[in-house]
Each structure stands twice: as structure tokens, then as C-alpha cells.
Amino acid sequence: xxxxxxxxxxxxxxxxxxxxxxxxxxxxxxxxxxxxxxxxxxxxxxxxxxxxxxxxxxxxxxxxxxxxxxxxxxxxxxxxxxxxxxxxxxxxxxxxxxxxxxxxxxxxxxxxxxxxxxxxxxxxxxxxxxxxxxxxxxxxxxxxxxxxxxxxxxxxxxxxxxxxxxxxxxxxxxxxxxxxxxxxxxxxxxxxxxxxxxxxxxxxxxxxxxxxxxxxxxxxxxxxxxx
Amino acid sequence: xxxxxxxxxxxxxxxxxxxxxxxxxxxxxxxxxxxxxxxxxxxxxxxxxxxxxxxxxxxxxxxxxxxxxxxxxxxxxxxxxxxxxxxxxxxxxxxxxxxxxxxxxxxxxxxxxxxxxxxxxxxxxxxxxxxxxxxxxxxxxxxxxxxxxxxxxxxxxxxxxxxxxxxxxxxxxxxxxxxxxxxxxxxxxxxxxxxxxxxxxxxxxxxxxxxxxxxxxxxxxxxxxxx
DNA sequence: TGACTTGATTTTGTATTCATAATTCATAAT
DNA sequence: ATTATGAATTATGAATACAAAATCAAGTCA
Numbered sequence: 001x002x003x004x005x006x007x008x009x010x011x012x013x014x015x016x017x018x019x020x021x022x023x024x025x026x027x028x029x030x031x032x033x034x035x036x037x038x039x040x041x042x043x044x045x046x047x048x049x050x051x052x053x054x055x056x057x058x059x060x061x062x063x064x065x066x067x068x069x070x071x072x073x074x075x076x077x078x079x080x081x082x083x084x085x086x087x088x089x090x091x092x093x094x095x096x097x098x099x100x101x102x103x104x105x106x107x108x109x110x111x112x113x114x115x116x117x118x119x120x121x122x123x124x125x126x127x128x129x130x131x132x133x134x135x136x137x138x139x140x141x142x143x144x145x146x147x148x149x150x151x152x153x154x155x156x157x158x159x160x161x162x163x164x165x166x167x168x169x170x171x172x173x174x175x176x177x178x179x180x181x182x183x184x185x186x187x188x189x190x191x192x193x194x195x196x197x198x199x200x201x202x203x204x205x206x207x208x209x210x211x212x213x214x215x216x217x218x219x220x221x222x223x224x225x226x227x
Numbered sequence: 228x229x230x231x232x233x234x235x236x237x238x239x240x241x242x243x244x245x246x247x248x249x250x251x252x253x254x255x256x257x258x259x260x261x262x263x264x265x266x267x268x269x270x271x272x273x274x275x276x277x278x279x280x281x282x283x284x285x286x287x288x289x290x291x292x293x294x295x296x297x298x299x300x301x302x303x304x305x306x307x308x309x310x311x312x313x314x315x316x317x318x319x320x321x322x323x324x325x326x327x328x329x330x331x332x333x334x335x336x337x338x339x340x341x342x343x344x345x346x347x348x349x350x351x352x353x354x355x356x357x358x359x360x361x362x363x364x365x366x367x368x369x370x371x372x373x374x375x376x377x378x379x380x381x382x383x384x385x386x387x388x389x390x391x392x393x394x395x396x397x398x399x400x401x402x403x404x405x406x407x408x409x410x411x412x413x414x415x416x417x418x419x420x421x422x423x424x425x426x427x428x429x430x431x432x433x434x435x436x437x438x439x440x441x442x443x444x445x446x447x448x449x450x451x452x453x454x
Numbered sequence: 455t456g457a458c459t460t461g462a463t464t465t466t467g468t469a470t471t472c473a474t475a476a477t478t479c480a481t482a483a484t
Numbered sequence: 485a486t487t488a489t490g491a492a493t494t495a496t497g498a499a500t501a502c503a504a505a506a507t508c509a510a511g512t513c514a
Contacts, residue, residue: 016300016497018288042465052499054281057467058288061245065292073243074466074505089382092327100323155316159386243467269495279469284497301475301496457514464507471500478493484486 017051018058024049025059029068029079030168040069040077067166082170087218094163095211097156098144099204102191104151106200114196117146121192128185137172143188147195171214174221183213244278245285251276252286256295256306257395267296267304294393309397314445321390322438324383325371326431329418331378333427341423344373348419355412364399370415374422398441401448410440 025045028034046056060077063069069077082090124139148157164171174180187210194203252272255261267287269280276283287304290296296304309317351366375384391398401407414437421430 016298018497019298019300053466054498054500058285058498061285061289062292065289071243071246073246075507076466086382089380092331092380093324093383093386096323096327097320100319104319153316153319155313156320159320245467280496281468281470303476303496455514457512459512460510462507462509464505466505467503469500469502472498474495474497476493476495478491480491481489483488 016055018055018062021049021051021055022059022062025056025063026066026068026165029063030165032169034079036079036081036169038079040079042076066162080166082167084219084222087167087170087215087222090163090167091211091215091218094160094167095208097160097163098147098207098211101148101151101153101156101160102194102203102207103200104153104156105147106195106198106203108152109150109195109198113146113150117143117195118192120146121188124188125185128181140184140188143191170218170222173225174217177217177220180213180217180220184210184217187213243282245282245289248276248278248282249286249289252283252290253293253295253392256290257392259396261306263306263308263396265306267306269303293389307393309394311446311449314394314397314442314449317390317394318438318442318445321387321394322435322442324387324390325374325434325438328375328378328380328383328387329421329430329434330427331380331383332374333422333425333430335379336377336422336425340373340377344370344422345419347373348415351415352412355408367411367415370418397445397449400452401444404444404447407440407444407447411437411444414440 025034025040034040040060042053042056046053049056060069060071064071064077068080070080071077120139120143124136124143127133127135127139148160151157187206190206191203191210194206252261252267261267269283273280273283287296287298291298291304295307297307298304347366347370351363351370354360354362354366375387378384414433417433418430418437421433
């Protein structure tokens, strides 16, 4: 038994089964193994996870509370679908959360953290210039996460993550529409500038607009898929 | 069978037990029948509700996802406590949600709704002047709810309600500290003015500050209780 | 052919059971 | 008297069992 295992045993860790299942189910959904609108087959998943229906159904109740699945009485659970109306509702909320995070971050972030963010930003821009979408996305996500971390508000971060998960299915349908991608990179450049000036109001404003742009991008992509 | 009952049967309504229990448990908590930190006794509540442990435990999982109860592995559920740190985290979030709601409301609200709000506002001020706390609170709540309703963003409203529920135990500990109460009424007067001008930016700003004031008020009250 | 029954099968919701972990309480040791 | 120790009790977590609802499919009738 190594140190980690030992400390694990003595600290928290003994997650209950339903908690474990909740995470794994959530991952199945965000990874796209379970598609939006798809029925959640209890029996099949019980087999897959090697557990009984009890903890699985408890997990479904928790995910329903998070808005990731919808429960229909006597008709089981399905993976939540994101509609155009949901985009209109959720992205402004995410924007408001990011704006708050940005403002808090400006007040608390250290210069070392800003420098690290600037380095990530440059690396992200490099990926953009090379047209490397995956690498770009990864750093993009890291930058937004870092702003939330710098904000030092755990509840805010948790809420943000929850909203991201709820919108996972549409956040990257957009792929790389050239003008929208450029717009996003420009937004990020402005974000860095505001952060380096520690101008919380400015950063908040930019993040709000940035999320409006993201919503526009997603709407365009959804329209393109529909037709 | 009357019309309402009939349409009920054919529309949504047949709530599953766990859903019903979730609501009732939530009410027990917000009504203070179950105090923060108190253990949630499964057996006792099963008896009380006349159901088995299964739906009750499902309800607990959902309420845990909402942050209303905390589950400790093998040690059951307790009603979540709100700490001073939680105030610092949650109230700014509520402020951001209210700010967004205010901005959206300014863009969408009709003049009739504004007039109704103004009437509620006057009635609220009347309660304030008479020192009638209960009546004041009720209208205060109605006004904030009306702003969210006018915003026309169901997800935003739901998130707001969830945050209100999470902070229920401290939102009115403050009772009526005279200067804070006056401050709140002044905030509301400014809110009405901004709304009547449909000045979304201004209303957002006022609501953010209003929630900061509320947080201050709660912190003062908590400090007073601690000593 | 096509819509509607009706019965079999599956799925869901809830209760019950069982194993295990935590708590309590009585007893013993310091 | 106070703190350990351990058996008895209770509570919790998970699996299973059972009842009710929904789905599916074959057959009936227009």
C-alpha cells in the first residue's frame, strides 16, 4: 500500500457507489457515448457498471437535478437535449458567471499567474495560426478555467462547470468557422489586455460579449445542421 | 372530474413519489422544520411521509445535487449549513444572476408590468414605514420574482430560486436593522427608477450593489449571533 | 389495407431484504 | 472518576423482489 492509498483510506475517499456511478454516467454523456435524446437503458448500464438498479437510479436523480437527464414518469430517463431556446437561455447565464469570475480574478490574481496565462494565450494563438483546433480548444478551456480558479469562488466554479456540462453537446459543434474563430481569438487578446491591467469591469464586459459571440457561433452551427 | 383534473391527468402531473418527496423535504428544510446541520432521519421521515426508504433516498440524492443537503458516506444525510465563507461565495453569484435578470427585464418588460411593479413597490414602502417586516418581505420577494419573470429566461429563474433556497437559512436572520433596512428600501427606489427608464445597465449595477448590501447585512447578523 | 383490441413482454417505480459500517451502551481497566 | 474495549443495536448502502405501467405484437374487424 503506497502513501496515497493510505492517506486515501484515512481521509475522505470512500465514495459511495451512487456517487461513482453519477460521475461515470456524466462522463458517458459528456463524451458522447450517450447522445442527447437517447434513452438511458437501466438494465444495460447496470450490466455495464456491474451494479444493481438502486445506485444507478440514484445517480439518475442526481443528474436530473443537474439538468443532464430528464426523467419522464413511468417512462424512464433520457439524455437532455439542448434546443435553440436553451442556447438563448444558458449562454447569457454562462456569460454572467464568466463576467463575475473575471471581475473577481482581476482583484485577486497574482502577477505570476497572469504571466502563466499570457504564455498559455500565446500557445493558444499559435495553435489558431496553425489551424490546430484540438490544441486550441484545450488551451482555450485551460484559460477560462484559470480565470475561475483565480476568482477563488468554489461555488461559482462549480456552477460554471455545471453549465458547461449542460451545454457540452453544442459547445463544439461549431468547429472552426474561420471568421468566428478569428473573432474568438480577438476576444481572448482583449481579455489578456484587461487582465494585465487588472481592469475587472473591462474584463467582465469582454467576457460577456465573448459568450454572446460563442452563442452566435453555436446558433449558426445549429442552423447549418438543421437545413 | 373537473376540467383541471382532466387536463392534469393528460398533461404532466403524475409526479413520481420521489419527486413529491423531494418537494416536501425541500419545504421542510426551507420552512426550518429541519434545521441546518441537523441529521436527516430516514426512518422517521419514511414514517412521516408513509413511503419506503427508496424514494426518500432518491430525493436526498437530488437535494444533495442542489446543495441543500450533504451526504456523508455511511453516515447519512444532514441539512447543509451555511457558513460565512458560503455567504461570500453565494451572494455575489446571486448578484450576478439578478443583474442579468434586470438587464434582460429592461429589454422585455411592458409598461403595464412596470406600473404593476411600481404599485408593489409603493405598497412595500408603506410596509417599511409602518415597520411591518413580514409584509415588507413578501412584497420584496414578489418584486424580485417579477423582475426574473420579466426577464423571460426560465433557466435563469430556476438557478436563482436554487440559490435562494440554498441561502434561505440566513436571508432573513437579519430581521430589521434600521439602517440596513433603509438602505434596502433606497436600493429598491433606485431599481424602480432604472426600470422605468428601461436602463438595463443601471439596473444591473444597482442590483449587484443591492446584493452586496444584503450580504453585508447577513454578515453583520451572523457576527451578532456568534458573539 | 389500416386502425383498433387485447394479451404477452418489458420496463419502471417502489418496497423489502440483506450485508456492512457506525453508533451506543455496558463493562472493565487504569 | 475517566477512559478504553467490545458486544448489542441501529442506520446505511446496495441488491433483490414485486406490483403497476408502458411498450410491443399478433390478431380482429371495419
